[in-house]
Amino acid sequence: MATGFFWDEKCFWHGGGDYALTLPLGDFVQPLAAGGLPENPETKRRLKNLIEVSGLISELDVQSAEPADWLELARVHPESFLRKFKETSDAGGGEIGLRTPFLKGGFEIAALSAGLAKEALSQVLDGRLDNAYALSRPPGHHCLPDWPNGFCLLANIAIAIEAAIAAGQATRFAVVDWDVHHGNGTEAIFYDRDDVLTISIHQEHNYPLETGDITERGTGAGVGYNMNVPLPPGAGHTTYIDVIERIVQPALADFRPDVIIVACGFDASAFDPLARMLATADTFRAMTAQMMQSAKHLCDGKLLLVHEGGYSEAYVPFCGHAVLEELADSTAHVPDPMAATLTKRQPSERMQTFLNALVTDMADQLLD
Numbered sequence: 001m002a003t004g005f006f007w008d009e010k011c012f013w014h015g016g017g018d019y020a021l022t023l024p025l026g027d028f029v030q031p032l033a034a035g036g037l038p039e040n041p042e043t044k045r046r047l048k049n050l051i052e053v054s055g056l057i058s059e060l061d062v063q064s065a066e067p068a069d070w071l072e073l074a075r076v077h078p079e080s081f082l083r084k085f086k087e088t089s090d091a092g093g094g095e096i097g098l099r100t101p102f103l104k105g106g107f108e109i110a111a112l113s114a115g116l117a118k119e120a121l122s123q124v125l126d127g128r129l130d131n132a133y134a135l136s137r138p139p140g141h142h143c144l145p146d147w148p149n150g151f152c153l154l155a156n157i158a159i160a161i162e163a164a165i166a167a168g169q170a171t172r173f174a175v176v177d178w179d180v181h182h183g184n185g186t187e188a189i190f191y192d193r194d195d196v197l198t199i200s201i202h203q204e205h206n207y208p209l210e211t212g213d214i215t216e217r218g219t220g221a222g223v224g225y226n227m228n229v230p231l232p233p234g235a236g237h238t239t240y241i242d243v244i245e246r247i248v249q250p251a252l253a254d255f256r257p258d259v260i261i262v263a264c265g266f267d268a269s270a271f272d273p274l275a276r277m278l279a280t281a282d283t284f285r286a287m288t289a290q291m292m293q294s295a296k297h298l299c300d301g302k303l304l305l306v307h308e309g310g311y312s313e314a315y316v317p318f319c320g321h322a323v324l325e326e327l328a329d330s331t332a333h334v335p336d337p338m339a340a341t342l343t344k345r346q347p348s349e350r351m352q353t354f355l356n357a358l359v360t361d362m363a364d365q366l367l368d
């Protein structure tokens with residue numbers, strides 16, 4: 001038994017599009033020297049490099065996986081969308097949604113990214129692994145069934161869940177999304193269902209601008225099985241730990257999932273260019289420990305983290321390493337080089353009092 005680490009070099013070869021940050025080039029937008037979307041391979045490749053340099057990788061069960069096949073993709077996405085994506089990819093690449101450019105072969109790479117999540121979930125559920133991390137790229141949590149957006153081309157976690165259901169491996173799934181952006185795709189896919197609890201913690205009115213309100217609780221049989229925890233910019237370590245402890249963990253205990261899946265973005269970090277939160281590597285380490293604690297109590301420790309966003313090339317690797325250290329109970333420790341600064345950069349006591357009251361208010365609203 002071990003911690004699985006699922007990755008594939010090919011996932012780092014996904015790319016395309018003429019952007020500077022998230023702005024299309026043209027008019028007054030000059031190309032960047034190191035150009036492209038913030039969702040570039042380096043944040044992920046550097047995480048993989050760091051676990052090699054630290055030696056942590058030798059403690060992990062390192063694997064790739066087969067791409068998710070057409071049938072597996074079609075359980076979540078309409079075939080008309082899949083055909084359009086595949087045809088555009090075969091013809092040289094392009095863009096079919098919002099900020100989701102891809103090159104020739106992008107369809108196969110996106111299917112591989114989903115395949116990593118699918119295989120990781122399968123091995124956690126059948127007990128071959130204690131827990132696992134899927135370094136999926138492109139990410140998935142924004143992708144709607146027929147509309148890719150926010151760098152996400154296929155709904156990786158939803159595809160993995162549907163495959164597990166089809167294989168009879170589990171029936172109840174909890175998705176905890178701590179990517180700093182709203183998990184609008186995962187929410188939409190399971191919005192009317194009571195077998196998948198979706199919880200998203202995100203910066204309010206970041207991306208997408210229109211979704212992620214606390215009042216969005218699901219529809220039909222799914223009422224109560226979707227939770228949004230929108231936070232103001234500037235929320236830091238204490239608030240994130242509080243939200244997990246006072247909202248997420250009670251919700252998980254009430255739901256009793258067969259497995260907990262984390263949509264693991266690192267863009268709530270203090271250095272992210274696409275958000276304004278103050279989480280640190282230690283925040284991600286502590287949240288991982290909290291998820292392991294919940295999984296241990298509720299579902300034999302069955303826990304999978306699937307990589308989503310996180311755009312600070314320099315800092316994401318340290319956050320990811322902290323998560324993997326915790327998951328694997330490793331002693332291959334890499335200290336956070338920014339810890340001293342970030343400990344001081346947290347909200348003041350006065351601001352934290354405000355944030356604590358906000359979390360209390362949201363817990364009252366979300367939990368029975």
Ligand code: ZN
Binds near residue numbers: 180181267308309
């Ligand atoms: Zn994000």
